Amino acid sequence: MGKVIYLDNAATTKTAPEVVEAMLPYFTEKFGNPSSVYSFASGNKDEITRQREVIADALGAKSNEIYFTAGGSESDNWALKAAAEAYAGKGNHIITTKIEHHAILHTGEYLESRGFEVTYLDVDEDGVVKLEDLKAAIRPTTILISVMFANNEIGTIQPIKEIGEIAREHGILFHTDAVQAFGQVPINVDEYHIDMLSASGHKLNGPKGIGFLYIRKGVKIRSFVHGGAQERKRRAGTENVPGIVGLGTATARAIRTMEERTAKEIQLRDYLIDRVMNEIPYTKLNGHREKRLPNNANFSFRFIEGESMLIMLDMKGICGSSGSACTSGSLDPSHVLLAIGLPHEIAHGSLRLTLNEEITKEDIDYVVDNLKKIVADLRAMSPLYEDFEKKNRKLI
Numbered sequence: 578m579g580k581v582i583y584l585d586n587a588a589t590t591k592t593a594p595e596v597v598e599a600m601l602p603y604f605t606e607k608f609g610n611p612s613s614v615y616s617f618a619s620g621n622k623d624e625i626t627r628q629r630e631v632i633a634d635a636l637g638a639k640s641n642e643i644y645f646t647a648g649g650s651e652s653d654n655w656a657l658k659a660a661a662e663a664y665a666g667k668g669n670h671i672i673t674t675k676i677e678h679h680a681i682l683h684t685g686e687y688l689e690s691r692g693f694e695v696t697y698l699d700v701d702e703d704g705v706v707k708l709e710d711l712k713a714a715i716r717p718t719t720i721l722i723s724v725m726f727a728n729n730e731i732g733t734i735q736p737i738k739e740i741g742e743i744a745r746e747h748g749i750l751f752h753t754d755a756v757q758a759f760g761q762v763p764i765n766v767d768e769y770h771i772d773m774l775s776a777s778g779h780k781l782n783g784p785k786g787i788g789f790l791y792i793r794k795g796v797k798i799r800s801f802v803h804g805g806a807q808e809r810k811r812r813a814g815t816e817n818v819p820g821i822v823g824l825g826t827a828t829a830r831a832i833r834t835m836e837e838r839t840a841k842e843i844q845l846r847d848y849l850i851d852r853v854m855n856e857i858p859y860t861k862l863n864g865h866r867e868k869r870l871p872n873n874a875n876f877s878f879r880f881i882e883g884e885s886m887l888i889m890l891d892m893k894g895i896c897g898s899s900g901s902a903c904t905s906g907s908l909d910p911s912h913v914l915l916a917i918g919l920p921h922e923i924a925h926g927s928l929r930l931t932l933n934e935e936i937t938k939e940d941i942d943y944v945v946d947n948l949k950k951i952v953a954d955l956r957a958m959s960p961l962y963e964d965f966e967k968k969n970r971k972l973i
């Protein structure tokens with residue numbers, strides 16, 4: 578295979594070499610169960626404590642507020658289900674948004690089937706939650722607000738501090754799915770009034786299958802996995818020691834490199850956006866122009882089918898992602914693109930490109946040069962585009 582230009586870092590990232598290196602001994606010589614008494618294994622308990630502190634520091638939290646899980650989906654499930662159950666005596670209403678990850682949306686649907694009421698807030702055309710709508714949705718029975726920190730498709734970053742303030746004023750718990758934001762933008766749980774926060778290792782150059790849920794001290798939350806006494810009796814199961822070491826190492830690395838890495842990504846992201854918007858006609862940028870993740874670009878090309886575009890990009894060694902969910906067996910376009918008001922046919926022609934620190938300006942030029950040609954070729958085959966061109970010509 579030739580060179581691969583990987584622009585799908587919102588789907589998953591490469592595990593950084595220093596992360597792999599830190600993990601390896603915990604598969605081999607340091608394989609002991611952290612709960613064992615002998616010193617050969619109990620050193621692993623100390624190691625887990627150290628990694629918990631690294632992660633807590635990254636959020637301005639305390640280490641006993643960090644609970645390891647098997648990833649972002651589990652953290653989201655835990656936050657919603659366990660909070661709903663623990664606070665059911667106070668009320669049965671939950672507020673979230675229409676643009677959440679399915680780990681939140683499908684958990685919301687599940688809770689609805691169990692008698693909870695869930696409000697899914699609309700967003701504006703940039704994908705931003707409207708604070709007035711949030712305030713209007715609050716009821717005396719509202720027990721939880723869950724709004725993602727940054728969106729995984731269009732990259733829009735939410736006004737998390739303002740949302741946290743509103744939740745705090747009303748005495749409502751605030752959870753945020755920060756899987757895309759953690760390690761990309763600075764987060765402080767006290768400053769933003771966050772009570773619970775989900776994150777995942779493999780989105781920040783850590784391993785897959787490990788994540789955490791931050792739970793503020795004092796929040797009533799039930800055990801999610803019953804069994805042994807691990808994770809302060811709230812999530813049983815022998816700890817994934819290599820995974821925890823990987824997550825902690827990836828977190829330390831992400832915090833250490835954040836400023837320089839994201840500055841570089843923003844520069845290249847904007848270069849990519851400018852070239853595409855200037856050189857490919859009938860194109861829309863999805864998501865907020867400035868309040869977006871440093872590495873996210875998302876476009877809709879009119880008269881194009883996203884899947885065909887992905888296949889043709891793949892033939893050039895370029896990995897991207899389409900806004901439509903065809904690959905997952907459904908013909909519906911992305912719920913996020915529909916929520917920002919895109920008509921079905923335009924949402925279908927969408928492309929998400931998410932950068933990493935290894936991407937260069939030459940890579941971007943290669944991608945845009947190929948993309949221009951692919952879009953032109955696909956449009957040349959589109960009857961809709963032909964009609965549109967004919968009408969345009971008449972107008973001139």
Ligand SMILES: *Cc1c(COP(=O)(O)O)cnc(C)c1O
Nearest residue numbers: 648649650678680729756757777
């Ligand atoms: C990837 C992702 C998840 C799921 O995380 P996993 O670790 O893959 O389970 C949840 N929320 C958002 C916003 C994501 O991008």
